[in-house]
Amino acid sequence: MNISAKHHFRTYAPAPVTKEQIEHVEILFGGLHWRAEQVLQAVFANMGYNARPLPPAIKDDLLRGRELADIGQCCPTSFTTGNLANFLQGEADRMGASEVSDRYIHVTAGSCGACRFGQYHQSYELALRNIGLDSFRMFLIDQKQPEQGTSAGGGLDINMPLTVGAVWGILCTDVLQGLEYRTRPYEVQAGQTDAVVAECVAYLAEVFRTRPYRGRKWGTVAWHMSTGYFIKALREVFRKFEAIEVDRIRVKPIVKITGEFYLQTVEGDPNYNIHRWLESEGAEVYPAAIAVWLDYLIRCQLQKIEDYVGVEKGARAKLAALKGAQRLFRWSYNRMRAALGDIPFEMPDQYELRRLAAPYFHHRLSGGEGDMLVGKALWAHHKKKAHMICELSPYGCMPNTMSVGAMAGVTGKYPELLYAPIEVKGDAEVHALSRCQMILTEAKKRAIREFVEVMERTGLTPEEAKPLLEARSQMNRATYRIPHTGLAAGMAANTLLHLAGARPARQAP
Amino acid sequence: MKFAGIDVGSTTVKAVVTEGGEVLWRDYQRHNTRQAEKVLEFLERMEADCGLTAGEDPVFLTGSGAGLMAPMLGGKLVQEVVAVAAAVEKLHPDVRFVSEIGGEDMKTIFFTESGEGTSKQVYMQSACSGGTGTFIEKTARKLRIAPEDLAAMPYEGMSLHKVSSKCGIFAETDANTLLKGGVPVDEIIASLFEAVVYQNLATLTKGNTPLPEVLLLGGPNLFFRGLQQAWRHHLANLWHDRGISLPEGRSVEDCILVPEDALYYAALGCVEIGRGEAEGIGRFTGTGKLRWWIDEGQHEAKAKEGGKALARGADDIRRFEAEYSAADASRPATTKPVSVEATDPAPLFIGCDFGSTTAKAVVMAADGEMRFSTYVQSRGNPIEDAKSLFRDIRAGGVEDVAGLALTGYGKDLLKDILGADVGVVETVAHAKSALDIFPQADVICDVGGTDVKIMILRQGTVADFRLNSQCSSGNGAFLQGVAERYNVPLEDYAEKAFEAKSMPSLAMGCGVFLQSDIVNQQRKGWSAEEIMASLAAVLPMNVWIYAGQLQNLRAAGRHFVLQGGTHRNMAVVKAQVDFIKSRVPEAEVVIHPHSGEAGAIGAALCAREAWDPDLPSRFAGFARIEALNYRSTTSEHTVCTWCAVNCKRAFIDVEVTGAEGRAWSKVPLEPGWERVISGNSCPRGLVEDANEMRAVKAAMEEQRRVYPNLGEMVRETAFRRAVIRG
Amino acid sequence: MAKWFAKPPSAAPLSEADRAARAKLRVGIPKVLNVWTTHQFWLGFFQALRLSPRNLVFSSDTSDAQMREYGSGRGTVDCCYPVKCVSGHYGELIFGQKRRIDILFSPMIHSLSSFMDGHVMESLACPRVMAAPENIKAGFLRERDVFAENRIAHVAPLVTLAEPKLVPRQLFDALKAVVPGLSIEETARAVEAGFATLAAFTDDLRARSRDILEWCAREGRPCIMVLARPYHMDSGIGHEIEADLQACGYPILWSQYFPTDPDLLDWIFRADLAEGLIRHPFDIDDVWPSSYSANTNEILWGAKVAARVPWITCAIRLGSYECGMDQPTFTPVQQIVERSGTLFFSFQELDSTKPAGSVKIRVETIAYYLECNSPGVMEAKLRHMDGPGPLQTARASAESPG
Structure with a gap:
């Protein structure tokens, strides 16, 4: 026998996790915001797994990540690599390396294509080797397939109930986050919203932990679609928000967060805590829902099939089926949104985003958020959903730099679009935030000008509005929906318009 | 209500107080690194001169020092560019492009008219000295130009030379070379202005065209006449090339404004922003906390920051010295000549x-x-x-x-x-000598006086090589400069540095900024030995990460060899060992015992390796070397023309039997002679001229013809007309 | 090859007027990025559309001078150098031509046809590389429409060369407005001609590689394998570093053009196949499971080949500064090559300027070790092979490997 085949380099292949082992194993996961992570933990628990989110990534993780993997990673990869490595290292110091490898496994979303973040597991593997945890087990979940069967060893079963549970968990926390961000900037009693949100997340986690089992195949999908179980829970969440008193006549610019998936999703050092910072600088933040990303992933699949219509038989039927699935997905989101009084922002139509972006960025250019960054910016601008776009652009991100470059064409055509691409390096906070403050100053002026115009149009002043609001006490509740008129973006301006009885204007085509 | 705007910059403090849009008070002074003291003095004068009142009037601060002071004063922090832009929009509504060059940063702002007012694009950079005021001043100091002369030096009419625009250190080297080459000082300065404008336009425009009107702000733009001329020259060209028409009846000069009171723009902008804020924001809480900070707080902060030192006590130093004494600083640079014949007549x-x-x-x-x-x-x-x-x-x-x-x-x-x-490349020579004393060596780190070399060995070969000879961060010259400043002989550096019980943290990076950071630390009360210790401590970071671009030391290996003159400094060695071990705990670090001669030793080892007792050496012999007949030529034909520096080279022609000569040369050389070129400042100068290049190329072409390269085939054939078959 | 074209429909013959118009049509193609691996496809395609070969112009190799003269101030975002310099190529084609071009043809190559197709997940281009035209054009549009001002049509179709069935429509939709009388059928035939031209060119280069290898085997001489993206063949991007080594007396192979003859591959990978570590010689699952990127896949595969073929005693890795595609592969590629005892050297920080001094030292260093170690490396690797292979048994044909 020849020995050469044996001594050649082989890639990392994790040892299997058996059914017996999984009982004593803790599944580590991370990379989302805390609300979603807490609920996902409950989804795992519901499926009988012991799971926990990794601690929030901090600056030290960035430095560690840079140190442990090949030079030149994008900053999200550095953060997540360092985060995993630091956590495991800490545990290894406490209990020893072999115990860590037995006790924990890491589950992470697999590659989303040919960008370097899509290959981040390579960095994880290198980091694990560099800290002497070669035998630590890490598993990738493909984002494109809802169901992937059991992993080697049979211990971890990525099945339909787990996947659907995770998606539903994300949808629920998305709408909760939406409600939270529309409330906190206007809360009368500081800190109240945060307290209510914490309570709601804990409550939702419990709801998911005790989710009934409805079969391991399509039955569970049908049940999730049709059940009132989650809607009821969200109504309870809504009821908890009722307690929050708000003052919506505070003139604040709305800042829409877009950007690379990880950076726009997390809340912490990896994006300089920009959500909180913007709020403290006097803005209302329009966060990026994970649901929109999932919707985009469905669109990407649709687009691939679309190209084959007229070229290959059966493409049309496949297209129709997947379109149906997308409609069901969006319908489910909207149902949840409705349970929160339709206050969270709606999910933009993917085809509208694509149409808006088309002159600047081809829809088939894959990697990251593709044409969606351009599309979302234009969508928010044209529809007056925000005064300003804050795009979180990771240092070294490949797809993101391309769409930021293409945005030059957009701002050339629409110079009035307030667009702040913030390059996030992880360790140049002052720089990035001051850049953001610069555009925010302009957005504030924009919000004030818009408010003054509405005052003129309605003939109402804030002083005159006050008694009107007091007379309709439900309007001072977080759960009262101020309709978006399409005439103004800001909450205060829309409140005045609403008070003046202005009917929602028809959307410009 | 009065509004105070204070701009706390890296070299000066500028402040205004306004009431109802009127400026009541303003001043501008250098703070000589005493930012807080100057701000306090200003505030006290504001209170006395125009009745700024604590608990009533708001204060807005901007600039690099504002972040620290705003909370102590109750003031609100305004970002610099935001402030400047606000002032510009109010005072110069027609301005479309602003360049602000500061001491250690540079910014551009583009204003674009839009339906709803103007939108702004801002670009800035502050990580590197290229293109900033320091870039000019540092080089001017080196050239011994008085500040007032510098301000008056022109750009127009000067012939320009190539000066690196990317980094202050590169530029200084270029300026030195130009000076050596006999270029007049004012031409060098004009070239520096050129480099600054080029760097600003190249890195901070990002696809936008600076349109008229243009506003030039910041100290360097205001004070240096030549820099203004350079801007005018470049912008005029740019506008001409891109067909941009100027407003009716205006000349280029009219469209490029350099306002005299521009120094106050950031402070005025602060007030402008402040007037739009809600009441109560930024309300001045009095000078008490700031005074406390100056008297006590900063010293406490220093104590907190300190605590760490190069060594943890005398024991640590003793242990360290015992382990590394072989490379003691007192060891002379070279070993004494030894009488050879008595001991060893062998080869x-x-x-x-x-x-x-x-x-x-x-x-x-x-x-x-x-x-x-x-x-x-x-x-x-x-x-x-x-x-x-x-x-x-x-x-x-x-x-x-x-x-x-x-x-x-x-x-x-x-x-x-x-x-x-044998002729061996340096890397191989160094690797040979390192492997000879330390067969497991993975990494050789050679820090000399002017360069940093890192060699990474794998499978006994130099697999990777980093050379940084252009940037001073990390090399010995920088330590030497600081030792000289404190009048400490270099041999005593380590001893002094080990005396420090604590030290400040210096940021890794550009040597230019490290120098100004040192001034800052000195002001905070750090002593000479403490600063020397901190400088030794930051050196490994600069060597490995900043200059060597090697983040991941662990991947490089476990066995490290330190060599080169700078590693005679035991304070540096201590810092290196601690740094390497913090990254690679299981690392072994050794000092090459003949640090300075490692290259020559490696060469000797190669000679030994190549030795065949049956073949005679090609060695010319002592007598022939002593009797080498040569002539030296320096003329207009020996001037190097590969770049604008035009080094005045010498051709040293040596008689060597069998040499080919150089018939094609402008300074022809008959057969039997060999030419050595000296006086060049870079490797390109070793090639005589285009004639030699052709001769060298022809030889290379022949070699390439014999040994094909698929990449070359693609370059040559792939973009030609397609041959469509069948 | 694309065999999808079941029944070639007869296209309407081209009118005299259209034919004349096409003969005059000038097309400029920026010689950048993946055009470095699809060059002959485009030439074959346009020639099949009856454009005159004289009128198909490529920009010159990347250079600092090109960027300064034609591209400065057009960049919209900090990016990797190979993408950034596309501005200079655009500018050269727009402003630097003696005869004006009518079409600036800048394909957004989404995926590539790779010899590894079918054995890898996908053959995508780098996300930056594929999107480069969208990004670069913004610099020529944001203030004024430079294309319109110069009467040049900017045509940037998204093409999925890994899915040849889709290509005719992609190109037809993009070109129908600028190529008179174009029909989908004609486009389809031209696409087929493009693929055929490219295949013929590639086959020819593979044959040359095989000649080199046979010469090495016969003479017992070493050669060097370059592992790089195709655009590192651009003298302004790869700085011809491999040519400096070539001048030291070593033939240079590039992984993209390594021979794919079954007899050779079988010999190289026999042991791995026998042990079930791979399913096919093009399978790289054993070293690189995320096989999405065509160029990355080919580099990884090249590394495996370099590790196994005895006469390849050294692999040279070229990579551009902060290349996100290369970054995760640094360690695997190095490990693949070095585990076999093959020498490995990488230049992974290439940027606009060639660091001449340090490259010279490095090339001399590599040449030194190549000379010392090659005999040993060849011998050790040969020992591991399962008997003599097709290269050794090939008949002598020439004195030099070329």
């Missing part, structure tokens, strides 16, 4: 390292023992340097030479003349 090998500043030689016996070593400071004539080295070797008692190997910069020039058996 002897000579290794020579012809570097750019010194030439070194060692004699090695067959057992690998070093018998003799010597060196000379290069005097610009490699033949004389070689003669001097070999005179020393002969005087040391060496007669029969079994083999000669050369390494370093001069190896190709001298190989045939001295009759070397």
Whole structure:
């Protein structure tokens, strides 16, 4: 026998996790915001797994990540690599390396294509080797397939109930986050919203932990679609928000967060805590829902099939089926949104985003958020959903730099679009935030000008509005929906318009 | 209500107080690194002169020092660019482009008219000195130009030379070379202005065209007449090229404004922003906290920051010195000549390292023992340097030479003349000598006076090589500069640095900014030894990460060899060892025992390796080297024309039997002679001119014809007309 | 090859007027990025559309001078150098032509046809590389429409060369407005011609590689394998570093053009196949499971080949500064090559300027070790092979490998 085949380099292949082992194993996961992570933990628990989110990534993780993997990673990869490595290292110091490898496994979303973040597991593997945890087990979940069967060893079963549970968990926390961000900037009693949100997340986690089992195949999908179980829970969440008193006549610019998936999703050092910072600088933040990303992933699949219509038989039927699935997905989101009084922002139509972006960025250019960054910016601008776009652009991100470059064409055509691409390096906070403050100053002026115009149009002043609001006490509740008129973006301006009885204007085509 | 706007910059404090849009009070002063004290003085004068009242009037601060002080005063922080833009929009509504150049940063702002007011794009950079005020001033200081002269020096009408625009250190080197080459000082300065404008336009426009009107802000733009001229020149060209028409009846000069009171714009902008804020925001809480900070707080902060030192107590130093005493700082640079014949008549090998500043030689016996070593400071004539080295070797008692190997910069020039058996590249020589003393070596880190070399070994070969000879961060010259500033002889550096019980943290990076950081630390009360300690402590970061671009030390290996002159400084060694071990806890770090001669030793080892007892050495012999007949030519034909520096080279022609000569040269050389070029400032200058390049290229072409390259085939054939078959 | 075209429909013959118009049509193609691996496809395609070969112009190799003269101030975002310099190529084609071009043809190559197709997940282009035209054009549009001002049509179709069935429509939709009388059928035939031209060119180069290898085997001489993206063949991007080594007396192979003859591959990978570590010689699952990127896949595969073929005693890795595609592969590629005892050297920080001094030292260093170690490396690797292979048994044909 020849020995050469044996001594050649082989890639990392994790040892299997058996059914017996999984009982004593803790599944580590991370990379989302805390609300979603807490609920996902409950989804795992519901499926009988012991799971926990990794601690929030901090600056030290960035430095560690840079140190442990090949030079030149994008900053999200550095953060997540360092985060995993630091956590495991800490545990290894406490209990020893072999115990860590037995006790924990890491589950992470697999590659989303040919960008370097899509290959981040390579960095994880290198980091694990560099800290002497070669035998630590890490598993990738493909984002494109809802169901992937059991992993080697049979211990971890990525099945339909787990996947659907995770998606539903994300949808629920998305709408909760939406409600939270529309409330906190206007809360009368500081800190109240945060307290209510914490309570709601804990409550939702419990709801998911005790989710009934409805079969391991399509039955569970049908049940999730049709059940009132989650809607009821969200109504309870809504009821908890009722307690929050708000003052919506505070003139604040709305800042829409877009950007690379990880950076726009997390809340912490990896994006300089920009959500909180913007709020403290006097803005209302329009966060990026994970649901929109999932919707985009469905669109990407649709687009691939679309190209084959007229070229290959059966493409049309496949297209129709997947379109149906997308409609069901969006319908489910909207149902949840409705349970929160339709206050969270709606999910933009993917085809509208694509149409808006088309002159600047081809829809088939894959990697990251593709044409969606351009599309979302234009969508928010044209529809007056925000005064300003804050795009979180990771240092070294490949797809993101391309769409930021293409945005030059957009701002050339629409110079009035307030667009702040913030390059996030992880360790140049002052720089990035001051850049953001610069555009925010302009957005504030924009919000004030818009408010003054509405005052003129309605003939109402804030002083005159006050008694009107007091007379309709439900309007001072977080759960009262101020309709978006399409005439103004800001909450205060829309409140005045609403008070003046202005009917929602028809959307410009 | 009064509004105070204070701009706390890196060199000055600027402040205004306004009421109802009227400026009541303003001042501008250098703070000489005492930012807080100056701000306090200003505030007290504001209170006294125009009745700024705590608990009533708001204060807005901007600038690099504002972040620290705003909370102490109750004031609100406004970002600098935001402030400047606000002032510009109010005072100059027609301005479309602003360039603000500061001491350590640069910014551009583009204003675009839009339906709803103007939108702004801002670009800035502050990580590197290229394009900033420091960039100009540092070089001007080096050229000994008084500040007032610098301000008046023109750009227009000057002939320009190429000066690196990317980094202050590069620029300084270029300026030195130009000066050496006899370029007048005012042309160098004009070239610097050119570099600054180029750098600003190249890095901070990002696809936008600066349109009229243009506003130039910041100290350098205001004070340097030449810089303003450079801007006018470039913008006029740009507008012409891109067909941008100026407003009716305006000239280029009219469209580029340099307002006299521009220094106050950031402070005025603060007030402008402040007037739009809600009441109560930024309300002045009095000077008490700031005073406390000046009197006590900053010292407490220093104490908190300190605590760490190069060594944890005397024991730590003793242990460290015991382990690394072989490389003690008191050890002389070279070993004393030893009489050779008495001890060892066996085959002897000579290794020579012809570097750019010194030439070194060692004699090695067959057992690998070093018998003799010597060196000379290069005097610009490699033949004389070689003669001097070999005179020393002969005087040391060496007669029969079994083999000669050369390494370093001069190896190709001298190989045939001295009759070397082997010419080895520096990396290989260093690796050989390191592996000889430390067979497991993975990494060799050579820190010299002017450069940093890192060699990474894998499978016994130099797999990766980093050379940084352009940036001062990390090399020994920088330590030397600081030691000189404190009047500490370099030999005493380590001793002093070890005395420090605590030290400040310096940020890794650009040497230019490290220098200003030192001033800052001094002001905070750090002593000479403490600063020297901190400088030694930051050196490893600069060597490995900043200059070497090696984030992941662990991937490089476990066995580290430190060599080069800077590693004679034990404070640096201590910092290096601690740094490496913090990254790679299981690392072994050794100091090369003959740190300075590593290259020559490696060469000697190569000579020994190549030795075949049955074949005679090519060594020319002491007598022939001593008698080398040469003539030196310096004329207009020897001036280097590869770049604008135009080095005045010398052609040193040496008589060597069998040499080919250079019939094609402008300074023709008959057969039997060999040419050595000296006086060039970069490797390109080693090639005589285009004629030689053609000769070299032809030889390379022949070689390439014999050994094909698929990439070359693609370059040559793939973009030609397609041959469509069948 | 694309065999999808079941029944070639007869296209309407081209009118005289259209034919004349096409003969005059000038097309400029920026010689950048993946055009470095699809060059002959485009030439074959346009020639099949009856454009005159004289009128198909490529920009010159990347250079600092090109960027300064034609591209400065057009960049919209900090990016990797190979993408950034596309501005200079655009500018050269727009402003630097003696005869004006009518079409600036800048394909957004989404995926590539790779010899590894079918054995890898996908053959995508780098996300930056594929999107480069969208990004670069913004610099020529944001203030004024430079294309319109110069009467040049900017045509940037998204093409999925890994899915040849889709290509005719992609190109037809993009070109129908600028190529008179174009029909989908004609486009389809031209696409087929493009693929055929490219295949013929590639086959020819593979044959040359095989000649080199046979010469090495016969003479017992070493050669060097370059592992790089195709655009590192651009003298302004790869700085011809491999040519410096070539001048030291070593033939240079590039992984993209390594011979794919079954007899050779079988010999190289026999042991791995026998042990079930791979399913096919093009399978790289054993070293690189995320096989999405065509160029990355080919580099990884090249590394495996370099590790196994005895006469390849050294692999040279070229990579551009901060290349995100290369970054995760640094360690695997190095490990693949080095585990076999093959020498490995990488230049992974290439940027606009060639660091001449340090490259010279490095090339000399590599040449030194190549000379010392090659005999040993060849011998050790040969020992591991399962008997003599097709290269050794090939008949002598020439004195030099070329």
